[in-house]
Every structure is written in structure tokens, then in C-alpha cells.
Amino acid sequence: MALARDDRSLQDAQGRALAGARVYWCYPQPATVPVDFPPSPLMPIYADIAGTIPLTQPVFTDGFGLCHAYVATGVLYTVAFYHPLFGQYPVVYVDQQLGGGGGTGSTVTTFAGIPEGTIDGVNTTFILRNDLTRLTAVPTQMEAWLNYSQIPNLGYSVGLVGGYATIIYSTPPQPATDSAPADAIYAQGLTIV
Numbered sequence: 457m458a459l460a461r462d463d464r465s466l467q468d469a470q471g472r473a474l475a476g477a478r479v480y481w482c483y484p485q486p487a488t489v490p491v492d493f494p495p496s497p498l499m500p501i502y503a504d505i506a507g508t509i510p511l512t513q514p515v516f517t518d519g520f521g522l523c524h525a526y527v528a529t530g531v532l533y534t535v536a537f538y539h540p541l542f543g544q545y546p547v548v549y550v551d552q553q554l555g556g557g558g559g560t561g562s563t564v565t566t567f568a569g570i571p572e573g574t575i576d577g578v579n580t581t582f583i584l585r586n587d588l589t590r591l592t593a594v595p596t597q598m599e600a601w602l603n604y605s606q607i608p609n610l611g612y613s614v615g616l617v618g619g620y621a622t623i624i625y626s627t628p629p630q631p632a633t634d635s636a637p638a639d640a641i642y643a644q645g646l647t648i649v
Contacts, residue, residue, distance in 0.1 A: 459507050459526040460554040466521045466537050466547070469605055473521030477539040478514035481527055485551070487534040491544040495536045501525035514538070529555030545610050551596055567591055567598075568644035575629045575638050584614070584621040584643055591621035591647070598645025602629055 462481070466474045482489070483499035494513065503509040505526050515523045517537075527533065530553070537547040571582030572590065584591040584598075594614055600606045602625050613624050629639035 458529045458555065459502060459505050460529045461524055462527045462554055463524045464535060466517050468541055469607060471605055474539050474541060475517055475519045475521060477517040477537045479517060479523050480513050480536045481525060481533055482536065483531055483533040485532055485534055489536050489546055489548050493538045499527060499533050501527055527554060547608055549597065566646045571623050571641055571643055575631050577630045578628050580625045580628045582623050584623055592619060593647045594621050595645045595647050598643055601640065601642040603639050
């Protein structure tokens with residue numbers, strides 16, 4: 457079994473590191489991620505690249521909001537973060553993968569840009585773009601802003617609509633008024649195919 461290091465970081469909406477979060481790696485998918493931990497089924501994870509030192513889950517984020525584990529390459533897995541700040545809503549990243557499956561390799565495509573759509577105080581759905589090019593695959597990992605960094609599955613969700621990757625904000629971005637500028641939206645991340 458080939459292993460690779462999976463580094464994770466966790467911040468609050470203002471970008472401050474969150475220490476003490478419980479982090480779980482789950483495989484196979486779909487994982488069951490309950491409100492109260494732990495999720496299941498748990499994936500074997502290791503403290504070394506040789507896979508000789510098994511790690512017990514959860515792994516906790518340090519004072520910089522960082523943690524890592526060595527995990528199997530070429531498989532899709534789920535990573536779940538539990539922290540008191542999130543209440544009953546864990547941060548969950550599905551379809552995570554390190555390396556290619558079966559020697560086929562993976563293509564990593566990064567993106568960054570202002571989502572396409574009308575900021576009118578009503579619209580919540582925007583098309584994700586890499587500069588001016590619309591994305592046609594749902595991002596594997598991403599960070600989104602609506603004036604500040606948003607929490608996945610709480611401040612926004614992603615999906616495919618009409619063949620394009622979309623972001624749906626929980627709160628509609630507001631247009632400019634006489635006394636305030638329009639809300640700023642932005643998204644960046646990557647897609648692994």
C-alpha cells in the first residue's frame with residue numbers, strides 16, 4: 457500500500473487558527489458523519505510514510521490549526537473536522553484523494569476568480585470560474601468568500617447546475633447602495649479528476 461502525507465488546516469471565518477479540533481479520516485465512502493463524533497467507517501492512518509506507526513483517531517489540530525497523517529493513495533476518502541465553534545455542524549470534505557488510483561494518475565486543476573452572477577440582494581446561485589472560464593466539475597477543495605471566508609455547508613454549498621459548477625451562498629450578496637459598496641464574492645480551490 458502506497459502512502460502519502462495529508463496536511464490539513466482549520467481556521468474560523470476571520471482566518472484565525474482553530475486549535476483542538478478533532479479530525480477524522482473516513483474510508484470507504486460514503487462516510488456517515490453524525491452531529492456528534494466519531495464518523496464512520498474510519499480509515500487506517502499512520503504517523504510515518506512507511507506505515508509502521510498507526511495513528512489513533514481523532515488527530516487534533518495544533519495551535520496553528522494544523523494536523524497531518526499518512527493515508528493510502530489512490531482512494532477517495534472523507535475528512536471531517538469537529539470543533540466547538542461549529543456547534544452541531546462539522547466541516548466535512550468528501551472525495552479527497554492523494555495520488556492516482558491504479559496507476560492512472562490524477563489531474564489537478566486549480567481555479568480562482570469572482571463567481572459569475574447578479575449581485576442583487578436576492579440571487580444566491582453563482583457559477584464558479586477560473587478567471588473568465590466556467591468550471592464544469594465540482595471542486596474537490598475550495599474556499600469561498602462573501603466579504604470574508606465562509607464555512608462550507610453553512611455559509612455556502614456547491615453543486616452542478618446546467619453542466620456548470622455553482623456556488624450557492626446561504627445569504628444573498630447585497631448590491632451597492634449610496635452608503636456602502638457591493639458585497640465582495642470570490643472562490644478559489646482545486647478539482648482532482
